[in-house]
Amino acid sequence: MLLAKQCYTDLFGLLFPNLCNACGVALYRSEHLIFTKCLYDLPFTDYHQHAENRVAKQLWGRLPFNAVMAMLYFRKGAKV
Numbered sequence: 135m136l137l138a139k140q141c142y143t144d145l146f147g148l149l150f151p152n153l154c155n156a157c158g159v160a161l162y163r164s165e166h167l168i169f170t171k172c173l174y175d176l177p178f179t180d181y182h183q184h185a186e187n188r189v190a191k192q193l194w195g196r197l198p199f200n201a202v203m204a205m206l207y208f209r210k211g212a213k214v
């Protein structure tokens with residue numbers, strides 16, 4: 135039964151592969167939504183390690199918050 139299910143999953147994946155949302159490459163079984171290389175290349179900030187980060191400074195006095203951060207840098211035309 136397990137083998138039949140795996141064959142069905144592989145055939146379905148061959149016809150309708152899961153594609154990376156960033157580059158469109160077919161994903162491996164262990165990957166979800168984004169290819170491992172694309173995930174590695176994402177422009178992560180380290181704002182979660184700094185309470186007085188750039189985003190917090192921009193929002194001080196405008197919104198009430200305890201902590202704020204951005205996980206990724208945004209660049210026009212990039213994968214994010």
Ligand SMILES: [Zn+2]
Nearest residue numbers: 154157169172
């Ligand atoms: Zn990708």
